[in-house]
Amino acid sequence: MKTRIEGNCDRRGFLKLAAAIAMAAGAGVVRAADAKLKIGVVGSGRIGGTLGEIWIKAGNEVMFSSLDIEQDKALAAKLGPNAKAGSSREAVGFGDVVLIAVPFAALRQVGKDLADVLKGKVVIDASNPIVARDGEIATWAREKGAGLASAELLPGARIVRAFNAIGYARLPGFSQNKGARTGMPVAGDDANAIVTASRLIRDVGLEPVLVGTLVMGKHLIPGTPLGGEHTPEEIRRIAATLK
Ligand SMILES: NC(=O)c1ccc[n+]([C@@H]2O[C@H](COP(=O)([O-])OP(=O)(O)OC[C@H]3O[C@@H](n4cnc5c(N)ncnc54)[C@H](OP(=O)(O)O)[C@@H]3O)[C@@H](O)[C@H]2O)c1
Secondary structure: OOOEOOOOOOHHHHHHHHHHHHHHHHOOOOOOOOOOOEEEEEOOOHHHHHHHHHHHHOOOEEEEEOOOHHHHHHHHHHHOOOEEEOOHHHHHHHOOEEEEOOOHHHHHHHHHHOHHHHOOOEEEEOOOOOHHHHOHHHHHHHHHOHHHHHHHHOOOOEEEEOOOOOOHHHHHHHHHOOOOOOEEEEEEOEHHHHHHHHHHHHHOOOEEEEEEOHHHHHHOOOOOOOOOOOOHHHHHHHHHOOO
């Protein structure tokens, strides 16, 4: 089954991707919704640490990694037996799915150091190119588009852009929210990877909303119309106005 959609996200590409996702979900590509996923976190800071904790509470297993193994060990010890700490290489190897949540300036090095283990992995890319923080590489990535830039820096990874523009401190509240649903815009080229990422987005209490292929990843950064918190319907409406 071909589940990777290449190229521009015109209407036809979007529809092909949506159909492939429906097929992948129907074919049970991801394990049953109640089965645990193993998640490797590369960058266990504010966003990586927060998401990892939520995913553990939802019943998944997480291995945290950063540049500071002692901090990751302390975090894992606090979160119980489903939490582990390791090197970034170990975390990528451990994960059925990997969250990369590092400053964008670190992404090139991560991609080089872990190229062999990242190949073929489902990667949720929460990292944002922020010029004031990341410098030249962020300027390049914003010109190219954040999704396509990540794909170039992490070759062979099955990238899904998600969790890019809702502040980390807001994330623990969504699973308790009984009011209007909040959506999480998602962009990617690989239908199976999107199905897997969607499962983890739902674990956070958010509703995944596909906005297009990685070309549309350029809109999944803070400060764009899709940034911040929107209902799924609002996300669809905004996305329809974007190219
Ligand atoms: N904060 C938010 O609310 C939020 C929301 C959405 C998206 N984002 C994006 O997510 C990314 C992370 O943001 P953050 O706020 O979580 O930053 P943060 O708190 O500074 O965490 C960054 C993490 O990345 C690790 N790291 C840095 N270089 C690394 C490398 N080469 N290999 C492995 N790990 C590395 C850091 O390790 P050490 O601590 O050991 O240096 C730290 O654990 C950024 O791109 C940001 O734009 C942030």
